[in-house]
Amino acid sequence: MVNDNDPSRTSHRSDPGWKHCHPMDESNLNSTICNYYGKVMKGGVTRAKEHFMAKKGNAAACTKTPKNVREELWKLYKEKADNSSVNPKYNASNANHESEDEVEISIASNDKGRNSGGRKGPMDMFCRNPTAAIEKRKKEKLRQANIKEACDKNLKVSVHQYIAPFWYQAGLSFNLVKLKSFQDMIDAIGAYGPNLLAPSYHEIRVPLINKEVEYTKKLLQDHKLQWSKHGCSIMSDAWTNRKQRCLIKFLVSSLAGTMFVKSIDGSNFVKTGEKLFEMLNPLWRRLGKKMLFKL
Template identity: 55%
Template sequence: MGNCQAVDNATLVIQHPNGRVDKHFFPVSAAEIMKLNPGHYVALLLTTTLYSSKEAPNNNTPLRVTRIKLLRHTDSLLLGHVYRLVTSQEVMKGLWAKKQAKMHQKNGNATEKNISDCDALGRKKDDVKKNTSTNNQLNETTVQKRRKEKLGQMNTREDVDKAAVAQVHKYIARFWYQAGLPFNLIQSPYFKDMVEAIGAYGKHLPVPSLHDIRGPLLSKELEYTDSLVKPKKKEWSRHGCTIMLDGWTDHRQRTTINVLVSSLRGTIFVKSIDATCFVKTEKKLFKLLDSLVDEIGEEHVVRVVTDNGKRVHQEKDNLRSMFTSNEWVQNTLSKDAKGREATEIVMMTPFWENVVYILKVMEPLVQVLRLVVGEKKLAMGYIYEAMEKAKETYMGYIYLKSIGYKSVDVDGLPFDTNKDDINRGALVPVSTKPGREGLRQVLDSRNTRVVPFDGWGKIDCEERRRGSLKNKSREKLATWEELLEVACR
């Protein structure tokens, strides 16, 4: 039956058959629990200890029985007690255990009396044992017959339920297909809650009207959602939050900006902004961000994230000048470890070259994704065509790098006139476009060792690893021998 958990006088515990435990801090009626859990009964768990004789506590093992006290629909569930939801099968088991305990106690008392009579009158003890075993056999035979009758009734009920369940499933599926709902919505926990609530109500459930759905019910759901969001908003004042802006344009060229706030407790959708007539200039963007920061709380916001990567790259010089300004130098954050790390990243040339690389690589993929998730459902032919174009564009960013190549300036190569050498570095790629093999031919003619992009990825990881050992962002590999050794691992 399960173990009763210790509760105080102000707590009500409901144990479910699947092991889940619900705690309430106010008394409820058994009918309310049964409505939420159709097909179950509410029972109070009572644990008793029985003995076969008066002397049993000293020399025999006690018989512990967990009894089920079924409650009526009108009974109230009291605080400080533990209740359990039981099925019909568990009820039968509980009743059988209760009856068996009474029989055990009754037979034990009768046996004790017969034994005492035998001691006084000198009668045989075998007669008493024989009568006890005969009574037990008769009782077991009666219980077995009742069990068979009960199983027959349950099988008949299951046959009837199968037809009814199939009928209900048919109407649910028909509604699903007519409304064009995604199939994965069947896994939503809210759909399961809806079906269980309808089944608990029973027949003649009034259907909500259009006014109810778009009016009172919507207002109540909004209040419920606000109650879920309040604990997350409290986290903003403790650990701060991040404002995230996600802009997108539909097939009608309407621009929408989604505003989200992220914190340790999760991400919250705040609102959507119609930016169709919104001019994307630095002043307008600053005005928008300033209003959002004021709305959420300037003391809560620690950073702002947007999807406008190109604009960020265009503001590279302004961002660098911010970290070299007197205001930043005099700020206490500039002396902090994280502040120094941020300054080092922004001032690094490879960081901005990596930004350019990410924009070039991800742009064709994002264009395909926008076609797939757009409001207008395009034919698969258009999708395949966009994918092929993305492949061609993506192939234009195959990177080749050379190690140990010194020569004169060659058209198309990132030549460093100061060092009289081709630029080297894990984030300084040499790009080749489809059908243009001149770069590779030039490198081969000079007997230059070419390292593909995955090899330079290994070099990048090794430089970062060595830098982390010395509390630096990276440590450059100085010699060509080291570069080749790491790239060819």
């Protein structure tokens, strides 16, 4: 793990901008997180300061930065610009040195090389957060292809060749690759790094699915509030699969959206209006009578 007390590292964390942001990973000072807004940024502390200052150009303005912080950073920025214009030697002397961001990237690369070769410790739980990785992907803007991406192209193709056989052996629909949850899974695995074990047969069919059920129930709370306040519509839809089984789905629609409630195998009876009412009536009574009723 990276030692925060290492003098060679702390010397590059002296910029006043670090008081208002922190690195996403101590081994990569080029990625920072805003302390006020939680925005993930590339470009080191310089890009973070532009974010706090609301400086037009490379970074979106932070709407939650305190006024005194913004004024302080603008003052330091103008003082640096004045020193540069008054003292021509200032630029000449700095031309022979790396910028702070370049030094951060260099140190991060060297530290990463000194790490324990893929082994993980307790602090990795805080340094590599799958949720943060997903949010990072959402908030990042499209970047132009650079040298690193060109070098990684062959590696990406190699990884995709492991994903494709799984897709074909499982007989999955090609449309599933467009699902947001699939990309979220890729991001979470990438954030974890090497040595991730796949979930066991028991985990995938019992505790993990139970957690998803609980998560789905929480999502439905807003729907149920809308039902009681503004009413809702009960809807049914029949569909025949390849085995000629008739499946009848029941859904509830409201201002919050449409929600699936349950399905019934209707292969063994005639679908008349009376029979549908017989199936819908218990659902209507359970949900409450303050709703619109629609077949």
